[in-house]
Amino acid sequence: MVQVQGLTKQYGSVLAVDDVTFDVEPGKVTGFLGPNGAGKSTTMRMILGLDRPTRGRALIGGRRLAELGEPLREVGALLDASAVQPGRTGRDHLRVAARSNGIAPGRVDEVIAEVGLGPAARRRIRGYSLGMRQRLGIAAALLGDPAVLLFDEPMNGLDLDGVRWIRRLVRELADEGRTVLLSSHLMSEMQQTADHLVIIGRGRLIADASIEQVLHGEGARQVRVRTPAVDRLERALARHGLQARRLDDRELLVEGVPAGTVGDVALAAGVAVHRLAEESSSLEQAYLALTGASVEYGTADAALTGQVLP
Amino acid sequence: MSVTRTGEPGMAGLLARAAAAEWTRMWTVRTTWWCLLAAAVTVVGLGLTFGIDVGGDPGGAPPAQLAGEIAVLPGQFALLVLVLLAVTPEYATGAIGTTLQWTPRRGVLLAARVGMPVAVATAAGVLLALAADLAAWAAQPRMELSFPALAGSLGSIAIVLLAGGLLAVGAGLLLRSTAGALAAVFLVQLVLPFLLPAFGVGWMSALSLLLPGSAATFLLLGEPDMTTASAAAVLAVWSGGALAAGAWSLLRRDAA
Numbered sequence: 001m002v003q004v005q006g007l008t009k010q011y012g013s014v015l016a017v018d019d020v021t022f023d024v025e026p027g028k029v030t031g032f033l034g035p036n037g038a039g040k041s042t043t044m045r046m047i048l049g050l051d052r053p054t055r056g057r058a059l060i061g062g063r064r065l066a067e068l069g070e071p072l073r074e075v076g077a078l079l080d081a082s083a084v085q086p087g088r089t090g091r092d093h094l095r096v097a098a099r100s101n102g103i104a105p106g107r108v109d110e111v112i113a114e115v116g117l118g119p120a121a122r123r124r125i126r127g128y129s130l131g132m133r134q135r136l137g138i139a140a141a142l143l144g145d146p147a148v149l150l151f152d153e154p155m156n157g158l159d160l161d162g163v164r165w166i167r168r169l170v171r172e173l174a175d176e177g178r179t180v181l182l183s184s185h186l187m188s189e190m191q192q193t194a195d196h197l198v199i200i201g202r203g204r205l206i207a208d209a210s211i212e213q214v215l216h217g218e219g220a221r222q223v224r225v226r227t228p229a230v231d232r233l234e235r236a237l238a239r240h241g242l243q244a245r246r247l248d249d250r251e252l253l254v255e256g257v258p259a260g261t262v263g264d265v266a267l268a269a270g271v272a273v274h275r276l277a278e279e280s281s282s283l284e285q286a287y288l289a290l291t292g293a294s295v296e297y298g299t300a301d302a303a304l305t306g307q308v309l310p
Numbered sequence: 311m312s313v314t315r316t317g318e319p320g321m322a323g324l325l326a327r328a329a330a331a332e333w334t335r336m337w338t339v340r341t342t343w344w345c346l347l348a349a350a351v352t353v354v355g356l357g358l359t360f361g362i363d364v365g366g367d368p369g370g371a372p373p374a375q376l377a378g379e380i381a382v383l384p385g386q387f388a389l390l391v392l393v394l395l396a397v398t399p400e401y402a403t404g405a406i407g408t409t410l411q412w413t414p415r416r417g418v419l420l421a422a423r424v425g426m427p428v429a430v431a432t433a434a435g436v437l438l439a440l441a442a443d444l445a446a447w448a449a450q451p452r453m454e455l456s457f458p459a460l461a462g463s464l465g466s467i468a469i470v471l472l473a474g475g476l477l478a479v480g481a482g483l484l485l486r487s488t489a490g491a492l493a494a495v496f497l498v499q500l501v502l503p504f505l506l507p508a509f510g511v512g513w514m515s516a517l518s519l520l521l522p523g524s525a526a527t528f529l530l531l532g533e534p535d536m537t538t539a540s541a542a543a544v545l546a547v548w549s550g551g552a553l554a555a556g557a558w559s560l561l562r563r564d565a566a
Contacts, residue, residue, distance in 0.1 A: 049414050050407050050565035066414045069318040077411055083404035085339060092338035100331035100412040102319065140408070 006056035018203040031194030032183035039203040072101040076141030077150040081133035086126040111139040130157035187287040226275035236269035328422035345392035356381035357442025361449030374453040375463035377446030378439030379530040389431040396427035397482035428475035435471040473545040480552025499523040522548040
């Protein structure tokens, strides 16, 4: 169980993380989602006690991480797979971790086998691919058999096999009753991996809900309607208390109703409808709807989608 | 998957673990070994050369411990680099973040991170100085080898290396950069103490006596013109100041 309570981090006049509160429950994979620069990594660094919160606190199993004498037995984390000394071998890296937390040295070879690092563990990290570094980072996270696991963008730079392996691993870890927090800027990835979503944008909490709730919540019910008589339809919709947004001089976007309602209104008003479509309710679009207003450097829609769908 | 869980250890246990982790960190990278090799070649090589060289002097031979004292003067820099490289590279890679996940109590990490490299460098320096003394004496047995004098000399060398190591580790923790910390340590330990008096200007020479390099040189060779008390005070102020600044940086600032 991870509790984030009113966590805030301010750099000068910039609020990187702004009063974020959420709980991460055991037995589930919780996806921590947000565009690049939304404050995901800063939040995770504060949970791990690496950065000092300006306000608020984060608790792991009811305690602040900085109080833990044997943190690896409570929480395993992979923040940045490159944050290792390249001159050391992978195995020596894990030996240091084991010694620092009083973990039996035999456990080192167990986790090396578990993540499939194999003989590469005896080579210097300098020569590792990003995928191997991710595996090494996960090996370190698993070393103390912790109840809480935090992974920051663990699928970055992995090939398909690696991605599948991580998906399977986080599922197993959650099924064993552990608390798993997994950050990503990829909605599609979360759709396949997470049970629950915590979404942040520009440092603020946007949503804390199950995948189903996000899927069927905001952004899912949008109807795009094309008509030669945009003005008349807009007035007719307004008479029915419906908000319509004009996309261009032929198209309207209506929120919060199914396509049938819009069609009925158009028929009653005697307006021709050339196209009527309910926007598909993919998580991706829900995510865009939720974070669209909060992308820090978003200038155009193209840039935004480019960021979310690389 | 099974990890035996025992009760969390007390402060002494945590310190012992952090120290053990630092020990493993030091010996599992090559730079430590290269620095030790460089120190060994410099100190023992210079000591031996000193012994061979004084053999040609017709006058009375100097005491053997002078070999180690002269040799440590340049040789200390390999050991200071060893200390720095136990601290600063983690800031370039971000590995300090990983380290703090494993040892989140920063006071515990600070004690281990300062203590272990400085202890290793000091012990290595004292042993190498002893080897230099013996090498010189072996090359020129006319040299006087008195154990009380030898012990006193090695004590001075230990103080110089301890002070230099603390200065280096403090600068490393504060500046978080190998190049920056290396430049700072070399400036106050080597370059300025020798450069400032060379101008022959009174205040520059006076200023140089306030630098740790001058105090270290005085404790080793008895020059420049200082007293033991003033040299000790200069070393204490510089090492203590650097350590306090480095400790603040590790304890109070964000990890990286």
